[in-house]
Amino acid sequence: MQQKNIVTLENVCVDFGPERVLNDFTLSIKDKEFVTLLGPSGCGKTTTLRLIAGFLEPSEGKILFDGKDMTGVPPYKRQVNTIFQRYALFPHLNVYENIAFGLRVKKTKEKEIDSKVRQILKTVNLSGFENRDVSHLSGGQQQRVAIARALVNEPKVLLLDEPLSALDLKLRKDMQVELKNMQRETGITFVFVTHDQEEALSMSDTVVVMDNGVIQQIGTPEDIYNEPINAFVADFIGESNIIDGIMLEDYKVLLDDVVFECVDKGFEKNEAVDVVIRPEDVDVVAPEKGMLQATVTAVTFKGVHFEIIADVNGFKWMIQSTDISYVGDNIGLYIEPDAFHIMKKSAYSGMFGDYSTFSDEIEQLSDVNFGEIEGNADE
Amino acid sequence: MNRVKNKQKNKLKYLSGIYVFWMIVFTVIPLLLIIYFSFTTTEGKFTFENIKNIGEFTPVFLSSIKLSAISTIICLLLGYPFAYIISKIKASKQMIFIIFIMLPMWINFLLRTYAWMTLLENNGIINKLLSLVGIGPVHMINTQGAVVLGMVYNFLPYMIIPIFNVITKIDKSCIEAAQDLGANHVRVMTRVIFPLSMPGIVSGITMVFVPAVSTFIISTMLGGGSNMMIGDLIELQFLGGSYDPNLGSALSLVMMVLILISMGIMNEFDTGEDVMAL
Numbered sequence: 001m002q003q004k005n006i007v008t009l010e011n012v013c014v015d016f017g018p019e020r021v022l023n024d025f026t027l028s029i030k031d032k033e034f035v036t037l038l039g040p041s042g043c044g045k046t047t048t049l050r051l052i053a054g055f056l057e058p059s060e061g062k063i064l065f066d067g068k069d070m071t072g073v074p075p076y077k078r079q080v081n082t083i084f085q086r087y088a089l090f091p092h093l094n095v096y097e098n099i100a101f102g103l104r105v106k107k108t109k110e111k112e113i114d115s116k117v118r119q120i121l122k123t124v125n126l127s128g129f130e131n132r133d134v135s136h137l138s139g140g141q142q143q144r145v146a147i148a149r150a151l152v153n154e155p156k157v158l159l160l161d162e163p164l165s166a167l168d169l170k171l172r173k174d175m176q177v178e179l180k181n182m183q184r185e186t187g188i189t190f191v192f193v194t195h196d197q198e199e200a201l202s203m204s205d206t207v208v209v210m211d212n213g214v215i216q217q218i219g220t221p222e223d224i225y226n227e228p229i230n231a232f233v234a235d236f237i238g239e240s241n242i243i244d245g246i247m248l249e250d251y252k253v254l255l256d257d258v259v260f261e262c263v264d265k266g267f268e269k270n271e272a273v274d275v276v277i278r279p280e281d282v283d284v285v286a287p288e289k290g291m292l293q294a295t296v297t298a299v300t301f302k303g304v305h306f307e308i309i310a311d312v313n314g315f316k317w318m319i320q321s322t323d324i325s326y327v328g329d330n331i332g333l334y335i336e337p338d339a340f341h342i343m344k345k346s347a348y349s350g351m352f353g354d355y356s357t358f359s360d361e362i363e364q365l366s367d368v369n370f371g372e373i374e375g376n377a378d379e
Numbered sequence: 380m381n382r383v384k385n386k387q388k389n390k391l392k393y394l395s396g397i398y399v400f401w402m403i404v405f406t407v408i409p410l411l412l413i414i415y416f417s418f419t420t421t422e423g424k425f426t427f428e429n430i431k432n433i434g435e436f437t438p439v440f441l442s443s444i445k446l447s448a449i450s451t452i453i454c455l456l457l458g459y460p461f462a463y464i465i466s467k468i469k470a471s472k473q474m475i476f477i478i479f480i481m482l483p484m485w486i487n488f489l490l491r492t493y494a495w496m497t498l499l500e501n502n503g504i505i506n507k508l509l510s511l512v513g514i515g516p517v518h519m520i521n522t523q524g525a526v527v528l529g530m531v532y533n534f535l536p537y538m539i540i541p542i543f544n545v546i547t548k549i550d551k552s553c554i555e556a557a558q559d560l561g562a563n564h565v566r567v568m569t570r571v572i573f574p575l576s577m578p579g580i581v582s583g584i585t586m587v588f589v590p591a592v593s594t595f596i597i598s599t600m601l602g603g604g605s606n607m608m609i610g611d612l613i614e615l616q617f618l619g620g621s622y623d624p625n626l627g628s629a630l631s632l633v634m635m636v637l638i639l640i641s642m643g644i645m646n647e648f649d650t651g652e653d654v655m656a657l
Contacts, residue, residue: 055555075558076566082559088552092574101570102560153560 005067006031006189007052007157012061014047014213021047022213025061029157029191030206034183036192038200039210040236045193047213049159052191054078066156076105080157081150086166087142089134095121095145096130102153120152123182140171151182157189164199176203197237201225209233230343234276235352241282241317242353245275245342253342256292256313262340274343276353279320281339284308290332296325309355316356416628429629436612436630443608444637446523446598447591450530451538454587455580457531458538462579463572466546477543480536492529492600499525499601521603529597530587537586545579546572581645589638609634 007029014022022044029035037045050056051063054075063070070078081102089098096117103113121127124144129137134145143163150158160179164172180203183190194200200207201221209216209224209232217229228234231242245255250265255275267273287293294310294317301307308319310331317333325331420426465476483491498504499519509515519525549572557571595610602608609630616627 053555053559055558074563075555076561076563080559082556084552084556086552088550088556090553090556090571090575092577101557101562105557105561105566105570149556149560 004031005029006065007191008064008067009048009051010061010064012051012058012063014044014051014056015059020213022051022058025213025215027208027215027218029189031156032187032189034180034190034192034203034205036194036200036204036207037210038194038197038207038236039216041195043210044213045195045210046161048210049082049161049191049193052157053080053082053159079155080159081153081155082159082161083146083150083163085161085163087146089142089145089149091135093134094130095126095132095134095137098134098145099149099152101149106153116152117148120148123151124148139167140175143167143175147179147182151186151188155188157191158183160190160192162193162195164194165196172199179203201237209236211236227341228276228343230346231274231276231348231350231352232346234274234341234343235348239279239318239320240353241277241279241355243275243277243315244350245273247271247273247342251337253340256315258291260291260335260340261337262342263338264340264342267342267344272345274345274349274353276341276343277317277335277339279307279318280305281335282317282319282321283334284319284321284323284325285332285334287330287332290334292333292335294331294333296327296329296331299325299327316354318355413628413631416625417632418629419625421625429625430633432626433629433633436609439607439612440609440633440637442523442606443592443610446526446606446608447530447588447594450527450534450591451584451588453527453531454535454538455584458535458583459542459576459580462539462542463546466543473547477540480539483532484536488533489596491533492597495525495529495532496520496600499528520601521605523602523606525601526598526606526608529601530591530594533597534587534591537590538583541582541586542576542579545576549575577648581648585642585645588641592638593634 005028009025009027012025037048039045099117100113124147126144164175204221207221207224208218211232217233225237234240234242243255245253247267248254253260253262292312294312296308296310298309299306305320305322306324308325310317310319417429418425465473501516506516557567593610595614598606598608598611613627613630615621616623
């Protein structure tokens with residue numbers, strides 16, 4: 001997939017008053033690519049989208065479109081279309097006129113408008129809905145109208161601002177597949193914003209993980225999951241146990257006073273590192289067979305597996321196992337060498353990866369707090 | 380539990396009874412009286428004479444409708460841009476503008492109209508100022524223009540406020556969506572903001588036209604005797620020289636019907652889909 005860059009952001013900074021919400025942001029988006037901007041609320045991902053759409057101008061840096069500088073070009077002159085978080089359909093127009101809006105503004109011939117609108121309605125499975133009032137549609141249908149309204153203009157780039165966040169889980173899963181298919185069929189570049197890591201992993205060609213207005217890591221979903229660059233990425237994408245370790249030499253890491261074999265190399269001798277072990281990579285064995293000894297402190301049944309929180313020398317690990325354990329059990333942990341992922345120390349070291357305070361409720365609470373922060377920053 | 384609920388229901392019934400009583404005494408009965416007087420002679424005999432006589436006053440009706448229609452249009456032309464502009468400024472400053480729009484409404488209506496009289500008179504303040512620069516005197520008082528000016532001045536806030544309220548409630552992302560789909564500022568205005576502010580325009584028009592068409596103080600004070608409006612005519616039948624409450628009632632009845640019809644027409648425009656035709 002060697003394609004030219006269609007959108008490039010070069011050293012872009014955005015300030016809202018004294019606050020810097022995007023810092024030295026450099027990103028190249030290739031033609032026909034599905035790029036996801038992923039991060040917690042308030043990380044600057046929506047800001048990035050609004051920059052590309054033209055609703056915001058960068059304080060520093062520039063945005064190129066097909067190699068041409070787009071700074072100062074108003075939204076209506078850009079070849080991008082946006083799908084807004086809450087769809088932003090025109091309440092005074094019916095489905096047909098909503099979709100025809102962009103074409104009418106461009107003074108397209110009536111005959112062409114008609115055939116295009118009907119064609120796109122078929123694509124989004126809404127044939128026969130032409131004369132419906134948009135306010136009488138379900139969330140999923142409104143979503144499809146919003147997609148049709150954008151796609152009918154055949155934009156080079158489609159920007160999607162958390163388009164699935166208002167849908168229920170089942171519908172969201174269906175729309176993920178549909179959106180991905182549409183992207184493949186139309187060959188339009190999608191820039192997709194989400195805070196849902198699963199959505200990002202399953203849909204994207206490239207994931208851009210952001211936090212605090214700074215890109216943390218750019219890579220394929222596999223790279224991001226298997227080779228997170230720091231504790232933030234490791235924690236944000238999936239579940240991770242992140243433990244302080246010391247890289248004794250290539251392929252040998254010390255943690256919890258035990259030397260483990262691993263597949264990583266290229267660190268200094270005795271360099272302090274963060275070690276990531278995914279919960280699904282830890283095997284529960286009999287205590288005497290384990291490389292580490294642990295005490296079970298909590299067990300939750302999750303359907304496919306049990307989620308076990310286990311205490312290893314005062315550090316709480318999360319383990320996903322298909323075999324049941326009981327609170328108070330002494331268990332042994334066994335970890336394959338390729339399950340270790342070693343990261344250099346970063347500003348995020350020590351902030352994530354310990355499950356001692358873990359509970360679903362706390363997760364949700366912290367989401368709410370993030371939401372409030374975003375409300376202020378994204379205004 | 381059920382009993383408690385029933386008791387509460389009964390209590391509510393009694394409470395609503397007060398309002399029903401109020402409405403019967405002060406709305407329904409007076410309305411019936413107007414209808415009764417409209418169709419009877421001074422002796423209390425049934426007649427169509429009063430309604431027939433209204434035909435003589437057609438010119439008054441027409442000029443009333445004309446003057447209030449002109450005032451309503453001017454209010455809309457002045458009020459819409461103003462409402463739009465204040466909806467665009469900072470929320471903290473909006474309040475100041477709104478207060479300044481409302482401020483004259485807190486001053487007595489008569490007093491405001493008197494003030495215009497002294498301004499517009501042949502030897503009033505405006506003409507005195509004009510004579511300083513060698514113009515005039517310009518005849519302004521007792522003209523149709525003066526009546527329209529008085530109506531616009533008094534009723535403009537009733538146009539601005541409802542339009543402002545509707546515009547500020549338009550979803551910003553709808554406007555962004557229109558820009559995103561290629562609409563420049565003019566197109567955003569004509570295709571999104573204006574159609575979406577239609578409910579405000581409709582209630583603004585109603586709130587200006589209805590009091591304007593039935594006003595009598597403004598036309599008496601600023602229009603002199605020559606610019607009589609329906610309101611003046613009705614006043615004459617009750618308080619003036621040509622005392623005739625039966626004709627006055629008939630006039631009120633006809634005016635009420637006219638207002639109901641015009642409101643019905645306005646409401647036709649108030650449905651989202653019809654707006655498209657504009």
